[in-house]
Amino acid sequence: MGKRYTIDPITRLEGHGKIEIFTDDKGDVINAYFQVPQLRGFEKFCQGRPVEEVPRIVPRICGVCPEAHHLCSAKAVDALYHVEPPSAAKKLRELMYMAHFVHSHIAHFYALAAADFVVGPHAPVAERNILGVVNKVGLEVGGLVLQQRSNAQRVQEIIGGKATHPVCALPGGMSKALNEDERVEIEKTGLEAIDFGLTGLGLFNDIVLKNSDYVDLIKSDMYSLNIHNMGLVDENNKVNFYHGKVRVVDTEGKELYKYSPNEYLDYVAEHTEPISYLKYPFLKKIGWKGLVEGQDGPLYWATPLSRMNAADGMTTPKAQEAYDKFYDTLGGKPVKATLATHWARLIELLYAAERWVELAKDPEITSPEVRADITETPSEGVGILEAPRGTLTHHYVTDENGIVQKVNLIVGTTNNNGPISMSIKKAAQGVITKGVEVKEGILNMVEMAFRAYDPCLSCATHSIPGRIPLLINIRDKHGNIIDTIKS
Amino acid sequence: MKKILVMGLGNPILSDDAVGILAAKRLRESLQHPEVDIIEAELGGMNLLDPLRDYQAAIIMDSVITGRHPPGTILNYDLENLPGSPRLISPHDADFASTISLGKKLGMNMPSDVRILAMEVEDNITFAEKCTPKVQAAIPQMVKSVKNLIQQLLNTGH
Numbered sequence: 001m002g003k004r005y006t007i008d009p010i011t012r013l014e015g016h017g018k019i020e021i022f023t024d025d026k027g028d029v030i031n032a033y034f035q036v037p038q039l040r041g042f043e044k045f046c047q048g049r050p051v052e053e054v055p056r057i058v059p060r061i062c063g064v065c066p067e068a069h070h071l072c073s074a075k076a077v078d079a080l081y082h083v084e085p086p087s088a089a090k091k092l093r094e095l096m097y098m099a100h101f102v103h104s105h106i107a108h109f110y111a112l113a114a115a116d117f118v119v120g121p122h123a124p125v126a127e128r129n130i131l132g133v134v135n136k137v138g139l140e141v142g143g144l145v146l147q148q149r150s151n152a153q154r155v156q157e158i159i160g161g162k163a164t165h166p167v168c169a170l171p172g173g174m175s176k177a178l179n180e181d182e183r184v185e186i187e188k189t190g191l192e193a194i195d196f197g198l199t200g201l202g203l204f205n206d207i208v209l210k211n212s213d214y215v216d217l218i219k220s221d222m223y224s225l226n227i228h229n230m231g232l233v234d235e236n237n238k239v240n241f242y243h244g245k246v247r248v249v250d251t252e253g254k255e256l257y258k259y260s261p262n263e264y265l266d267y268v269a270e271h272t273e274p275i276s277y278l279k280y281p282f283l284k285k286i287g288w289k290g291l292v293e294g295q296d297g298p299l300y301w302a303t304p305l306s307r308m309n310a311a312d313g314m315t316t317p318k319a320q321e322a323y324d325k326f327y328d329t330l331g332g333k334p335v336k337a338t339l340a341t342h343w344a345r346l347i348e349l350l351y352a353a354e355r356w357v358e359l360a361k362d363p364e365i366t367s368p369e370v371r372a373d374i375t376e377t378p379s380e381g382v383g384i385l386e387a388p389r390g391t392l393t394h395h396y397v398t399d400e401n402g403i404v405q406k407v408n409l410i411v412g413t414t415n416n417n418g419p420i421s422m423s424i425k426k427a428a429q430g431v432i433t434k435g436v437e438v439k440e441g442i443l444n445m446v447e448m449a450f451r452a453y454d455p456c457l458s459c460a461t462h463s464i465p466g467r468i469p470l471l472i473n474i475r476d477k478h479g480n481i482i483d484t485i486k487s
Numbered sequence: 488m489k490k491i492l493v494m495g496l497g498n499p500i501l502s503d504d505a506v507g508i509l510a511a512k513r514l515r516e517s518l519q520h521p522e523v524d525i526i527e528a529e530l531g532g533m534n535l536l537d538p539l540r541d542y543q544a545a546i547i548m549d550s551v552i553t554g555r556h557p558p559g560t561i562l563n564y565d566l567e568n569l570p571g572s573p574r575l576i577s578p579h580d581a582d583f584a585s586t587i588s589l590g591k592k593l594g595m596n597m598p599s600d601v602r603i604l605a606m607e608v609e610d611n612i613t614f615a616e617k618c619t620p621k622v623q624a625a626i627p628q629m630v631k632s633v634k635n636l637i638q639q640l641l642n643t644g645h
Contacts, residue, residue, distance in 0.1 A: 045500065045614035060500050060529070107533060111585075129585050134592060143593050149533060164529060 019424055019450070027434030032425035033273075034417065034450060043407040051077055051378060051398045052171050054407075058394070059165040062411070064107075066165050067100035067156060068387035069394075071242065074169035076394040079262065080381025081171045081374050081402075088367035089173035092159055094242045095186070095359040096166065097385075099155035101241060101352035102148065102193050104388040105304075105345050108454045109200065110145045113342045116448055117208050121217075122441040137203060148196045151189040155356070158182050173371035180366055187360035190353060194318065197350030201322055204346055209329065218339040219330070222430030223449060225423055226251050226293040226336050228283065228300035230415065231310030232386045233258070239311040239351065241386040248283065249310045251295045253333045256283070261384035264393055268410070280418040281410060291418050291425075299422070302390035302415035303453055304344035309334035314347070316354035322347045338423050341452040378402040387412040389454050413455045423449040488596060490522035491640055492542040493633060496549040498529055502615045503558075503608035503622045507548040510606075510629040517630070523637055535583065536590050544600040544640045546633060547583075550622075551605040559625030561632050564603040600640065604632055 022031045042061065046054055055073040059066030071093055078085060085093075111130045115123075119132040127135075134142035153163050159178065160166030168175050178186075208214045217223065233247045234240040246264065248256045259267050270279040271288045282288050282298035289298055300306065314320045326347060327333055330340055359365055382395045390412030397406040413420075427449035431442045495511025498504045508527045515525045528538060539545055551562065566584045590597040606629055609619045617623070 039501070039612050039614065041614040057500065060498055064531075111533065129582075131585055131588055131592065134589065139593060142589065146533065146536065146589075146593065150537065153534070164534065 019446070021424070021428050021432065021446070023432070027432075029425065029428040029432050032421060032428050034278075034420040034424055034455070042409070046396075046404045046407045049404050051080060051396055051402045051404050054396065054404065055169055056165075056167055061409075065100070065104060065387050065389065065392075065412070067097060067160065068385065068392055068412075070160075070166045071097055071169055072383045072385045072387070072392045072394045074171070075261070075383030075385060076381045076396050077171045077383070078381065079383060080378050080396055080398060082376035082379075083172040083372050083374050085173040086367075086369045086372055088177070088364045089370040089372075090243070091359050091362055091365055092174050092178060092370060093169055095356060095365065096156055096159040096168070097242050098352040098356040098359065099152040099159075101388055102197075102349055102356065103152035103156070105349040105352070106145060106149050106152070106196075106200075108388070109342065109345055109349070112451060112454070113345075114203075116444070116451070117211075117214055117342075121444055121448060125444075128444070137207075141199070141203070144196055144199065148193060151192060155186050155189065158186065170371065172374050175371075177368045177370045178366050183360055183366050187357060190357035190360050193353035193356060194350065197346070197353045198318065200346045200349060204343055208343075218337050218343075220430070222426050223338045223423070223452075224336045225301070225338055225419055225426070226295075227297060227419060227422075228256060229306035229309035229334055230300045230302040230391055231307030232384065232391065233311050234315070236315075237312040238315045239307055239313070239348075240315075241352070246384060246391060247310045248300060249334065251334065251336075253309070257285070261382040261393070264382060264384065264395075264410075270410075270414075278417045279414060281415050282418065291422050293422065299418045300415070301419040301453075302412060303341050304348050304388075305335060305338075305341040306390075307386060308344050308347065314351050316351050316358065319347055319351035319354055322350055338449060338452045389413050390415045413453070416453050416455065420450050420453050420455060423452070489524065489542050490544070491524070491637060492539065492545045492598070493523060493525045493637065494535075494538060494545065494547050495525075495527045496530065496547060497527075498611075500614055500616055502610040502613045503606075503618045504550055504611040505616075506550045506606050506608060506618060506622055506626065506629070509618070510548050510626055510633065513626060513630045514633055518634060518637070520637070520641075522641065532582070533586050533589070536586055536595070539587070539598055540590070541596045542598045545598040545602070546636055546640070547601070547603045548629065548633060549603065549605050550608040550611060552608060552611065556607040557621070558607055558609040558619065559621040559628075560607040561625065561629055562605045562607060563632075564605060566601050569603065602636055602640075604629065604636065 020033045021029055024030045039061065046057065055070050055077060058069035058073045061069050074093070110133060114133045115128040118136045119127050123132065156166065157163040160168045228251060229249045231247060232240050232244045234244045237247065245258050245260055247258045250256045257267055267284055268281050269284040270281050272279055283300060286298040308323060314323050326343060327335065330337060377400050378398045380397045382393065384391060384393050392412050393410040395408040396404060398404055424446060427446045431445045493511065493514065495507035497507040499508055511525055511527045526538060556562065566587065569584065587597050587601065606622065606625060608622050
């Protein structure tokens with residue numbers, strides 16, 4: 001008789017985040033879906049408001065990446081007003097954004113990902129957390145984690161006006177320039193961030209790469225996915241989080257497309273599956289073929305790993321060195337190992353820190369010229385940048401007075417809805433088979449497949465910051481619960 | 488060490504999710520005490536560490552959907568009985584109990600007494616600047632509850 005396993009990672013909020021695993025009569029996994037309820041009514045909330053208010057509203061869409069939404073919105077509004085911010089304004093935005101990446105990637109790696117490797121995927125739940133990590137790697141690293149996050153937060157506060165919900169970017173530029181005292185402080189903490197980025201890669205090297213079991217796990221088929229890769233690149237096809245064009249590189253490492261933000265609708269479309277209310281973005285020119293892997297398939301991922309796969313390298317020296325080692329170790333480009341996303345995230349952390357220092361040292365960064373005049377009539381604009389969790393798109397249409405008529409967003413995690421479901425299915429197929437008792441450690445192996453994506457469950461600011469229970473309902477094919485496992 | 492921090496959490500444009508923030512605002516209008524600081528925060532995870540530092544006690548006001556109580560019900564929790572089963576990994580960051588434990592482990596002065604007042608809410612996924620009627624009507628009760636809790640903490644020597 002077929003079974004259905006439901007992994008509900010945050011049941012304290014009803015209906016939030018769920019994994020459904022279906023088995024056939026033999027007990028083998030036949031399908032898996034990742035589901036999250038999406039916040040609703042955002043377009044309606046924005047309609048009728050002046051578009052220049054939107055960059056100050058969007059940071060509240062998501063408590064984990066407010067800076068990404070703020071700056072993506074600002075880029076869309078620049079485009080909508082047909083205005084090009086001055087060079088110093090763009091650099092200031094990017095500088096703030098590098099601090100955001102450092103802040104975000106630290107949280108994911110140390111609070112979430114590290115536990116699976118540092119204390120082990122089968123360790124008791126009570127130890128598989130940041131406290132367990134600190135117990136293993138030492139208090140010094142724990143202190144550094146908090147200090148570096150605090151430093152990154154400070155940079156966001158200096159430039160953004162507020163530490164968590166920035167208000168600095170305006171149509172055509174920034175609301176204020178950076179002064180020399182602030183610049184000196186930012187440069188100093190940036191240098192510390194580089195050291196910390198290297199520390200992270202050192203830890204990954206010692207704990208993960210020197211353990212052949214972990215390397216085998218990373219390279220294993222159950223944690224791999226053969227799909228296309230999306231990422232923003234600069235004019236030399238190097239990774240860039242703020243500027244540039246979207247590049248899509250196929251499963252063999254060849255460029256499929258490279259397009260400007262305002263062309264995104266020619267390249268990306270969204271499919272809706274009956275099983276889920278989620279949208280599954282896919283490459284429009286290939287066409288929807290279902291949740292299938294392969295060179296002919298329409299799916300892409302938009303993650304730290306795909307950003308590196310979609311680019312020809314990094315612009316900063318230490319990150320480039322790490323990039324080379326990454327591909328040397330994992331057998332060349334493109335890397336298809338989902339769990340390597342954690343390593344890619346650490347390389348991005350180092351890149352963001354190096355770029356932070358580059359920008360802080362740029363003589364133009366303290367220029368008072370941070371705002372361009374707006375002279376054109378507003379109409380329509382698209383902004384795209386790389387959010388920590390994937391390519392982020394904001395698209396607005398206004399009337400001639402700049403009053404919002406239409407809003408369309410594709411957030412980082414949405415790009416990955418299809419790949420996450422496929423990764424869960426493969427991991428589940430790897431660990432759940434007939435005759436194997438499905439215990440918590442087994443389900444953690446399934447969770448690891450989606451944790452690599454750090455999927456955004458829209459929950460960071462609007463809930464009790466409580467614990468995450470794991471509930472698995474085992475159902476027969478009629479939907480009756482025949483067993484329940486709680487972690 | 489400062490005495491008591493009261494922190495209202497939430498998202499002000501996500502319907503009922505704003506309830507912690509609205510209650511904190513309401514509390515500030517009617518309570519001024521030299522040993523009580525009242526703040527509103529749109530934060531989560533390890534970002535909560537800094538505001539909590541150096542207080543002897545903290546009261547968090549927030550929303551929750553357990554599905555087991557009518558909207559507007561005010562629930563009391565502490566770090567030991569936060570809703571959900573005892574799993575310590577959050578979707579993006581360290582959870583609340585781990586955050587406080589981490590702060591203590593790293594030698595920070597963290598509150599020794601942490602209370603959580605949570606209102607059962609109806610809708611926290613629709614963008615709107617208004618709460619649903621039952622939740623809106625229960626805000627005065629939330630303020631009353633937090634005042635009682637503050638009094639208890641003051642009486643016990645915090």
